[in-house]
Amino acid sequence: MLLNLKTKIAMKKILFFFIMLSSITSMAQTLKCITHENKPPIIFSKKTNDSLKQTNAINMPYTVKIYVTIFADNGGSNKATTNEHVLRQIQNMANQYQSQNICFLLVGIRQINNTDLNDHNVSDSTENTELTPYMVNGFLNIFVHKYLPGYHGYAYAIPNTYLSVTGNIIESTDVTGILGHEMGHCLGLYHTFSSWVEKNGTVHKENVARSGDCKNCEIEGDVLCDTPADDNGGVDASCIYTGTAKDACNTSYSPLTNNLMAYGDYRCITTLTNGQGERMRTFLATNSALNAFLVHDALYTPVFGNTTISSGTGHTLAREAVYISEGSANLTVNGTARQYYQAKKVSVKSGTKFSPASGGLVSVKSNPYCN
Ligand SMILES: [Zn+2]
Structure with a gap:
C-alpha cells in the first residue's frame, strides 16, 4: 500500500485486503465451459485492426474493473469459498495476463446468500436470468458458486460481461488457470480447439498448416495463427500432447498444451499468446460493454x-x-x-x-x- x-x-474506516495463501489438495478433472459450436467466429475487419495499430491503441495498457460475488446458502452457510482464495486466484490471473498488457482492478468482494444461485444450473436459461439482479453495474462481474452442475466455469457468451466459477476451482492450488480461461472468453477468446458446424452439416476446423493451400488459421478454430491447431486430443500428466489424430490435410497436431484456452489437463493451462492478447485488447477497445470497464x-x-x-x-x-x-x-x-x-x-x-x-x-x- x-x-x-x-x-x-x-x-x-479504511478497508484493507489481506492475501493469505493456503494449500488445498490437488484435483484432476475435465474442464467444461462455453463454446460457439453453432455459429461462425467473430473476426475483426482489416480496417479495425489497422486503425487500432495506426493509433497505437492496440499496444496501450488495458485495466479492467472487476467485482466478485461469492454465493452462500440462505442464512449464510455453505459459502462457496473465502475471500483469501479469491484474492489468490485473481493474483494468478493477473500474472497470466501481465505479459499481454491487461490487468485487473479488484474493486470489491461481497457475499450474497441465495441457496438457488449457490447451486447454479448454467444450462437452465430461467435460472440464468436470476443472476441479473446481482450484476454490479460498471464492473466485469465474477460470480463464485458452490456448485455449477456439469461445469467448473462458465462465461455464458463470447464476449461477455460476467462469468461464473466454482468454489472448488477457486480453492485449488494446482489449478490456477480457470478464472483466467473464463476471463479469456469474456474478452473474446475461443478455445484453441474451437470448431463449428453449419446448419447444412459442414464442419469448420482449423488446419495445422501455417502456409500454403491448407492454411486457414485466420478464419477457423480460434481465428489466431500463433496458437497451433488443436484437436483436444489428450494430454498426459507431464502436459505432453498424447493425441494421434490428423487434420483434413493429413498433418499431425502439435497443440500448445499449456495455453490458457486449451482443455486437456487444466493443471497445465497458464499461458497466453501475443495473438490472444491482441485479440482481447481489440475487444476491450471496440466492444462498448467491455470498454465501459476500463479505467x-x-x-x-x-x-x-x-x-x-x-x-x-x-x-x-x-x-x-x-x-x-x-x-x-x-x-x-x-x-x-x-x-x-x-x-x-x-x-x-x-x-x-x-x-x-x-x-x-x-x-x-x-x-x-x-x-
Ligand atoms: Zn472455455
Whole structure:
C-alpha cells in the first residue's frame, strides 16, 4: 500500500485486503465451459485492426474493473469459498495476463446468500436470468458458486460481461488457470480447439498448416495463427500432447498444451499468446460493454475546502495513481454515502482530512493486480 499520508489525516474506516495463501489438495478433472459450436467466429475487419495499430491503441495498457460475488446458502452457510482464495486466484490471473498488457482492478468482494444461485444450473436459461439482479453495474462481474452442475466455469457468451466459477476451482492450488480461461472468453477468446458446424452439416476446423493451400488459421478454430491447431486430443500428466489424430490435410497436431484456452489437463493451462492478447485488447477497445470497464492510468480528484457527501457511491479508480489533492481540505462522508479511492498508488496531499461520519464510509485502497 503506497499512501502518502503525512499529517492530520483522520481515516476512521479504511478497508484493507489481506492475501493469505493456503494449500488445498490437488484435483484432476475435465474442464467444461462455453463454446460457439453453432455459429461462425467473430473476426475483426482489416480496417479495425489497422486503425487500432495506426493509433497505437492496440499496444496501450488495458485495466479492467472487476467485482466478485461469492454465493452462500440462505442464512449464510455453505459459502462457496473465502475471500483469501479469491484474492489468490485473481493474483494468478493477473500474472497470466501481465505479459499481454491487461490487468485487473479488484474493486470489491461481497457475499450474497441465495441457496438457488449457490447451486447454479448454467444450462437452465430461467435460472440464468436470476443472476441479473446481482450484476454490479460498471464492473466485469465474477460470480463464485458452490456448485455449477456439469461445469467448473462458465462465461455464458463470447464476449461477455460476467462469468461464473466454482468454489472448488477457486480453492485449488494446482489449478490456477480457470478464472483466467473464463476471463479469456469474456474478452473474446475461443478455445484453441474451437470448431463449428453449419446448419447444412459442414464442419469448420482449423488446419495445422501455417502456409500454403491448407492454411486457414485466420478464419477457423480460434481465428489466431500463433496458437497451433488443436484437436483436444489428450494430454498426459507431464502436459505432453498424447493425441494421434490428423487434420483434413493429413498433418499431425502439435497443440500448445499449456495455453490458457486449451482443455486437456487444466493443471497445465497458464499461458497466453501475443495473438490472444491482441485479440482481447481489440475487444476491450471496440466492444462498448467491455470498454465501459476500463479505467484511466491516473486521476486527479481535488477536494476543496470543506466538502460533505451524504449519499451515493463514488468510485475514483485508476491503474497507476489517484491523487486526492488540495491540502487543508476536509472531506466529510456521512449518511449512506460511500467514497472509494483505489489505484496502485493513492496519494493524499498533506493536510487533507477524511471524516466518515454517521454511517458514511471512505475507502482508500491500493490495487496489487497491475504491475
Ligand atoms: Zn472455455
